[in-house]
Amino acid sequence: MTAQVPYQNAANQNTLNHYAVPRRFLVTLKLGEMPEKIPSMVACRHFGVHPANRLDGGPFDRILRHHGGSTRICRLHNSRTKAAQRPGVIGARRFDEAEQLSGVARVLLIQTQNDVHARQLMEAVAQIPIVEKVQADRICIAPFYSEPVFERTPETDASNSITETDEAQAWQSRLLTQLPQALGFEPGDPSVVVGLADTGIMANHRALTANIRRGFDTVDLKPSMVGDLQLVGDNRSFDELPFDEVGHGTGCAGILQASGGLLPPGGAGRCGLTPVRVLGAGLSAQKRIGIGALSNIDAGMKRLIDLNVKVVNMSFGTAKSSLSQFSPLPHEEVVKYALSRDVILVAASGNSGIEEAYYPAAHEGVIAVGAVDNHANPCAFSTRGNHVDLCAPGKKVWTTGMNGYQQVTGTSFAAPFVAGVCALMAAHAARRALPLNASIAADILRQSARPFASANVEGYGSGVVDALAALQLLSQTLDSHHYLDGQNSMLDQSNLEMTG
Structure with a gap:
């Protein structure tokens, strides 16, 4: 059996991929x-x-x-x-x-x-x-990044801050997606909550907003479960403290919920954020990586959904090519459950740089997000495929880090841009007392996306997410008498024209 594979370059996928929790299995009954x-x-x-x-x-x-x-x-x-x-x-x-x-x-x-x-x-x-399917409880090992992380911390910069050049670069990705204009159109609503299934967050980070809820932790690992890896920090038993010991979850949180000081404001605006730590921390070659069992991830996802989050960001995945011929696709039950509750699921497409399917991104109904640079050119590392819906900034993005700020690269960090837009759309629909499900959200995102800046973009989706255009198209759609009659097959482009 193979392990759940991180979003890293294909060349770096080594023996870390092949762990499963000893003597532990997941069985789905009919x-x-x-x-x-x-x-x-x-x-x-x-x-x-x-x-x-x-x-x-x-x-x-x-x-x-x-x-x-x-x-x-x-x-x-x-x-x-x-x-x-x-x-x-x-x-x-x-x-x-x-x-x-x-x-x-x-x-x-x-x-x-x-x-x-x-x-x-x-x-x-x-x-x-009586058995529908059976699988090993695979260990997920997640370095996540497609390039080394650059950090500004007290150790690298006495001011523990970002420079004017950094700040200007930080704004490029937000301006590309028209985020400032979108937040002026729809500021968000605290009753609309984004779930962040990741390595947890640094909740007391000075650059994060007060909209972050307490969250919880579903990591449950022992040293005997992870082979040669060394566990770091809290990896035992479920608790209510999603403390990040890797930095990846904190990076995603900054894209969603930065307070707007040195960093641009988070893309989810006034919407809430509930973090769940589904990946703990381990050491591999003296580098911290996210690590968790498949059961840890799915248990965290189920609880998030039951807490009535509207959007879930999933910056993790398993390559289909890493599974044996008869292995079930991971996360299938929890994805179906989320969609049945009208939860919008957003997932990173992967960093393999080739055309292939990663799960949960390739599951039907999940919004799969690739990465572009700050000039709307698709990134070479971004995993391609017919299942990819659109792209968002994912190259050298400034966001919050463990002890300061970090510049990150990878589709893991493109997904939160789209999750934030989905939260704003849900808030806008709720303001009109109308529903918004994953199918409608995906249609609007695809139709409102701005074109790529380069050719040869097959497999990268419909374009680059445009937060303002998505909200404008949603507003027009809500005014349409077709909206409630055909939520799963609406958006007739011949009847709706974009404004702006």
Whole structure:
């Protein structure tokens, strides 16, 4: 099995890619096959509920015992509501229709007692009639950056600040997307919240706004799970402190929620931001990297959605080419669940520089974002494909860092530009008491995008995100009598003309 691969140059994808949590697997049961008695992972880890040691008393349990000895079984996700499914059954919860149909209610986290041959166990489990799919709980190792990070910190600059030249360069990416004009058109609304699934944030950073909510942490790793890597800082058990020990999440947060001092204001305006730390910190070649299990990421995503965020930024991914032929696509259930709740998902396309699919970006319904430079030219490292919707600035972008400011490059940092625009669009629609789903948001972003500055742009999407044009097109669309009649197939370009 392969690990979930970071957004880095293809040449740097080495043996770090091939970790999975030992003896731990994710199994999705078919609809209607989940026993009520199985408790959730949160109930087991935080409330003293014992995991189940059997599932069906039949072939499922016999196969697990044969390959791995005794087992501990729990649901990966909590239900959206707190109502008990059946009184007296500890940990059993009432999952609603969206949770059942998307599959999040049917995902089991299984830990075997003995070391197992993962492929043999998964092939055997996959043959059981009640099983929809099975996969290893892969470790995600995420350096994220396509170029080395340049930082201004107290160690590199006594002022711990950015220069006038830096500040001018910082504004280039924001002006390219017409962000200042967009914030004048729609300042955002605190009731519209962006979820940031990443390495956490430095919440007390002086350049971040007060719109950032407390957030939480779903990283749960032990040294024995990560091979030769060295874990750094807090990597044990879920908690409510999404403290960033890598810097990537803080960089994304600055693009969304900078306060507008030395850095330009964040693209999400007055909208809220809830950070979730789904990737902890590890050391590889003396460099800090993000690291987390697939189950950590999906658990964090599910909780974000249940907290009623409207937009989720996902600057991580797995190359389809890194999966074996029969491996399930990662994050499938949680993506379906988000879309069923009308949550807008935005993901970085990848930094491989070739045409390929990364997930979650390539999942249907997810807005996939590539990278351009500050002159609207596509970046050579940006992953291409028919699934890519559009691009945003992702080369030498100034943003917040761990101890000051950093200049970053990668599609990881293009995605937050688009997530911010989606938040402004959601706020504008809410101001009119009208809904906005992912399909409408994607249509508007594609149709309002500005052209690339160069030719040979196949696979990079419809153009470069234009925040003001997107809001103007949305405003016209909200005025259209077609809006509520056809939310999934509207935006007839012949009937709507852009202004501005």
